[in-house]
Amino acid sequence: MPADLDTKHGGRRLSLGPLCQIPVGEGRGFEAGNERIAVFRPRCGGVYATQAHCPHRGGPLADGLLGGTTLVCPLHAWRFDLASGEVLTGGGRITTYRVVLTADGDMVIDLGIGSP
Amino acid sequence: MSGKRRLVVVGNGMAGARAVEEILTRGGGEQFAIAMFGDEPYGNYNRILLSHVLTGEQDPDEIVLNPIEWYAENGIMLHSGVRIVEIDRPGKAVFCDNALWLHYDQLVIATGSRPFMPPLEGLVGRDGRYKPGIFVFRTLDDCRHIAAAAQSSGRAAVIGGGLLGLEAARGVLGYSCEVHVIELGPYLMTQQLDAPAGAILKSTMEAMGVHVQLGKKSTAVLGEGRVEGLAFADGGTLPCDMVVIAAGIVPNRELGVRSGLTVERAIVVDDHMRSVDDPDIYVVGECAQHRGRVYGLVAPLWEQARVLADHITGRDTGAAYHGSKLGTKLKVMGVELASMGTVEAEASDEVVQFSEPRRGVYKKLIVREGRLTGAILLGDMSKAAFLTQAFERDLPLPEARRELLFDIAAPSGPSTFQDMADALQICNCNGVAKGDIGRSVRAGARTARAVMEATRAGLGCGSCKGMVGELVAWFCEGQVEEDPSVHYYVPGIPMPTPELVRSIRERSLRSVSRVFEVLTGGVEDATSKPGLASLLRTIWGRDYEDERDARFINERVHANIQKDGTFSVIPQIPGGVTTPAQLKRIAEVAERYRVPLVKITGGQRIDLLGVEKDNLPGLWTELGMPSGHAYGKSYRTCKSCVGTDFCRFGLGDSTRLAIQIEERFQGLESPGKMKLATAGCPRNCSEAMVKDLGAVAVEGGRWEIYVGGAAGAHVRKGDVLCVAESHDEVIRMMGRFIQYYRENARYLERSYSFVERIGIERLRAVLVEDREGIAAGLEQALEASISDYRDPWLEAGRPVTANQFATLLPKGASGEAARAR
Numbered sequence: 001m002p003a004d005l006d007t008k009h010g011g012r013r014l015s016l017g018p019l020c021q022i023p024v025g026e027g028r029g030f031e032a033g034n035e036r037i038a039v040f041r042p043r044c045g046g047v048y049a050t051q052a053h054c055p056h057r058g059g060p061l062a063d064g065l066l067g068g069t070t071l072v073c074p075l076h077a078w079r080f081d082l083a084s085g086e087v088l089t090g091g092g093r094i095t096t097y098r099v100v101l102t103a104d105g106d107m108v109i110d111l112g113i114g115s116p
Numbered sequence: 117m118s119g120k121r122r123l124v125v126v127g128n129g130m131a132g133a134r135a136v137e138e139i140l141t142r143g144g145g146e147q148f149a150i151a152m153f154g155d156e157p158y159g160n161y162n163r164i165l166l167s168h169v170l171t172g173e174q175d176p177d178e179i180v181l182n183p184i185e186w187y188a189e190n191g192i193m194l195h196s197g198v199r200i201v202e203i204d205r206p207g208k209a210v211f212c213d214n215a216l217w218l219h220y221d222q223l224v225i226a227t228g229s230r231p232f233m234p235p236l237e238g239l240v241g242r243d244g245r246y247k248p249g250i251f252v253f254r255t256l257d258d259c260r261h262i263a264a265a266a267q268s269s270g271r272a273a274v275i276g277g278g279l280l281g282l283e284a285a286r287g288v289l290g291y292s293c294e295v296h297v298i299e300l301g302p303y304l305m306t307q308q309l310d311a312p313a314g315a316i317l318k319s320t321m322e323a324m325g326v327h328v329q330l331g332k333k334s335t336a337v338l339g340e341g342r343v344e345g346l347a348f349a350d351g352g353t354l355p356c357d358m359v360v361i362a363a364g365i366v367p368n369r370e371l372g373v374r375s376g377l378t379v380e381r382a383i384v385v386d387d388h389m390r391s392v393d394d395p396d397i398y399v400v401g402e403c404a405q406h407r408g409r410v411y412g413l414v415a416p417l418w419e420q421a422r423v424l425a426d427h428i429t430g431r432d433t434g435a436a437y438h439g440s441k442l443g444t445k446l447k448v449m450g451v452e453l454a455s456m457g458t459v460e461a462e463a464s465d466e467v468v469q470f471s472e473p474r475r476g477v478y479k480k481l482i483v484r485e486g487r488l489t490g491a492i493l494l495g496d497m498s499k500a501a502f503l504t505q506a507f508e509r510d511l512p513l514p515e516a517r518r519e520l521l522f523d524i525a526a527p528s529g530p531s532t533f534q535d536m537a538d539a540l541q542i543c544n545c546n547g548v549a550k551g552d553i554g555r556s557v558r559a560g561a562r563t564a565r566a567v568m569e570a571t572r573a574g575l576g577c578g579s580c581k582g583m584v585g586e587l588v589a590w591f592c593e594g595q596v597e598e599d600p601s602v603h604y605y606v607p608g609i610p611m612p613t614p615e616l617v618r619s620i621r622e623r624s625l626r627s628v629s630r631v632f633e634v635l636t637g638g639v640e641d642a643t644s645k646p647g648l649a650s651l652l653r654t655i656w657g658r659d660y661e662d663e664r665d666a667r668f669i670n671e672r673v674h675a676n677i678q679k680d681g682t683f684s685v686i687p688q689i690p691g692g693v694t695t696p697a698q699l700k701r702i703a704e705v706a707e708r709y710r711v712p713l714v715k716i717t718g719g720q721r722i723d724l725l726g727v728e729k730d731n732l733p734g735l736w737t738e739l740g741m742p743s744g745h746a747y748g749k750s751y752r753t754c755k756s757c758v759g760t761d762f763c764r765f766g767l768g769d770s771t772r773l774a775i776q777i778e779e780r781f782q783g784l785e786s787p788g789k790m791k792l793a794t795a796g797c798p799r800n801c802s803e804a805m806v807k808d809l810g811a812v813a814v815e816g817g818r819w820e821i822y823v824g825g826a827a828g829a830h831v832r833k834g835d836v837l838c839v840a841e842s843h844d845e846v847i848r849m850m851g852r853f854i855q856y857y858r859e860n861a862r863y864l865e866r867s868y869s870f871v872e873r874i875g876i877e878r879l880r881a882v883l884v885e886d887r888e889g890i891a892a893g894l895e896q897a898l899e900a901s902i903s904d905y906r907d908p909w910l911e912a913g914r915p916v917t918a919n920q921f922a923t924l925l926p927k928g929a930s931g932e933a934a935r936a937r
Binding site: 016017020021022023024025026028029030031036043044057058059060063064065066067068070071072074075076077079089090 | 546569570572575608629638639640641642643644645646663664665666668669672677679680681917918919922923924925926
């Protein structure tokens with residue numbers, strides 16, 4: 001279970017462990033607190049986190065394809081922008097979370113300021 | 117003129133002149149110095165209207181399309197009345213009957229056709245010419261001659277009860293000459309009508325004064341110096357003083373034969389309308405045979421001329437002719453009729469019919485899978501426009517079929533799309549209606565692709581894509597923009613497959629990320645990645661730098677993702693042959709892993725469905741069977757019937773062949789999935805004729821190889837590539853096709869589209885006859901891929917990426933990952 005690092009600002013910051021758990025260009029599913037999230041490591045750099053399931057039919061977003069910061073759901077190819085959460089194939093948004101890296105290369109996710 | 121390419125056009129009829137017009141509108145006047153040759157001493161005229169000249173409704177001047185001045189105005193050198201007798205292909209020159217010869221850089225053959233002359237005794241007089249009183253009906257001069265003769269004749273016979281014959285009959289009737297139409301077949305206009313419609317037309321014709329004699333074979337022309345009558349096979353005779361022969365046409369293909377071009381019924385062309393033998397010789401019109409068909413109507417000819425012009429001017433080197441749907445609307449002796457597609461229904465077709473012989477009205481529609489595949493309308497044209505559109509565009513039809521025959525309520529508009537309700541569902545996979553497409557266009561989308569992206573229409577099984585394109589064009593009202601990416605290998609890189617392959621080879625691009633770096637400046641396109649990964653693997657084999665993020669999830673975990681995020685596991689069972697021991701093992705593993713659904717697949721294998729990603733490696737290991745590759749864009753499986761061991765009809769050992777095929781091609785990645793089958797006899801129990809590749813045993817120990825079949829959302833019977841003499845030859849020829857497909861198809865382009873796009877004639881030329889000398893190279897490249905094959909399920913013990921098979925991290929965080937149901 002990831003350690004609860006910080007609860008100030010009303011947010012919850014949880015460690016997801018080392019970045020190397022995710023291969024470059026792919027995503028993986030994580031459990032953080034009681035939340036399911038998908039964390040991505042696109043080739044263009046950065047680490048992004050979103051809700052785990054596609055708003056369309058619940059597809060596992062972590063299994064999607066990445067092109068830049070565009071994510072494509074593996075089930076019916078809905079597309080999303082990882083940075084903004086925007087649904088590129090229709091409109092609306094998915095929940096995104098901020099992820100930062102510690103000096104040791106661990107990912108820390110901030111569940112508190114997830115966008116709706 | 118220097119610097120211009122020399123274009124010689126043989127034939128100045130409707131096809132030749134139209135092709136030149138199309139070339140000129142594409143700026144061809146700047147590129148080419150054009151010379152045209154025509155038999156007839158005129159400009160170019162509309163042959164379709166000849167019957168009007170015959171009846172006197174129109175003057176010859178009125179049907180001229182391009183007068184003599186037009187040629188000079190456009191800088192075209194017209195040699196009229198001159199005939200080309202030979203083409204010197206190596207020397208690139210044409211020779212004329214007046215001893216002139218001319219060099220060309222590119223040549224267009226548009227020699228059209230001539231009347232078919234049935235073998236009649238006494239047709240030719242002692243002087244070796246047709247007897248006075250014998251006429252054909254093809255040119256302006258023919259019209260003049262017929263008209264002149266009819267004025268002084270008492271009775272005329274017209275041989276041929278087709279469209280041309282009836283038009284000739286009508287022309288002659290106008291000169292107060294008795295007319296008899298002599299038809300060999302059982303009814304009139306057998307090309308366009310069925311028997312009941314033919315019967316109605318006959319009585320209408322007879323009411324107008326035309327005598328119609330059916331099932332009558334003419335055998336001889338009577339009379340010594342000139343025509344005095346006709347004799348028939350049944351022993352009867354018909355006294356008459358003129359005979360018009362309108363018994364069909366024959367393509368003028370002799371020039372092609374003499375010049376060593378491939379000629380069947382006509383000169384065989386590829387999809388760019390070029391001779392399959394010579395890239396500098398184009399062929400258009402009635403003398404061209406495209407995908408086994410020769411067209412004698414004008415609409416296909418216009419389409420061909422456009423493709424030819426796009427291609428020869430370089431305006432669109434990807435321009436391709438895909439064949440035309442045949443439909444005609446015409447007026448025969450004041451009787452209107454329309455005919456399209458199939459005339460006779462097949463057993464499984466739906467036939468909608470109405471007949472009112474007293475008024476000369478007849479309507480028959482043939483509906484196949486909800487689409488119009490054939491129609492005959494006689495005497496009432498009120499629904500013709502609607503039906504023509506529905507036929508040409510393959511539109512879905514109203515459920516109440518009577519609406520196809522009559523205007524039930526309000527008078528119908530001219531357009532089907534107009535009539536179509538906004539709520540009508542166009543894309544049945546993603547539930548997109550006509551109205552949604554309209555809204556998308558109004559929101560600014562101008563290409564089919566943009567609309568598809570925005571609405572999801574056509575992005576399911578893809579079978580409605582054509583219709584979506586048509587609707588977008590209709591909503592755009594001419595403002596539609598062509599989406600160039602339809603010609604690319606993948607949408608994200610603006611290159612057709614051969615060009616992309618060249619680029620990748622020249623610059624030694626060995627990984628997907630490197631391709632983007634070099635070719636798009638680093639801009640990654642997610643949906644293009646799997647296609648590039650497949651192509652790079654095909655090109656580089658073991659030197660390919662595999663980046664797993666470029667793969668679709670199925671190919672990362674070697675299983676097929678399901679709607680709930682679990683996976684399906686299908687082990688290899690070559691030829692569908694298993695053993696009791698194997699079945700027991702599968703059963704035990706399925707129980708141990710509590711597999712929710714065990715199902716026999718259509719490919720004669722066993723599918724274990726609902727497996728968690730985390731359980732894949734364990735399950736594979738315990739099965740101890742290799743991957744069946746039921747998840748990738750690759751060779752899938754080869755289905756087979758029982759074959760010779762037990763079947764009492766079997767002609768070939770289909771099971772052994774299927775196993776050999778699977779052992780050879782297992783796991784090969786390809787632009788689209790490849791489903792194969794072998795059938796031990798032409799009963800085709802394993803459906804080999806509708807597979808991407810199929811082998812069907814025929815008597816004599818041989819195998820017919822079918823390519824480009826489909827029986828999914830799209831249904832198509834494959835084309836026979838060749839007949840192979842042995843299992844080894846089947847495998848060799850299939851291998852050539854597979855490698856050619858791997859190197860030339862667009863990503864996700866299934867074999868049925870690929871075969872139609874390239875054309876079976878060309879595939880035979882390249883793959884069977886090795887006209888381009890690439891067969892050995894294809895075999896070698898394929899061999900390299902095959903020798904690199906490794907069962908991907910061996911990754912069970914050696915994952916390639918971090919947490920390759922983990923559903924949820926950290927591992928064991930909750931019980932969920934190892935969820936057993």
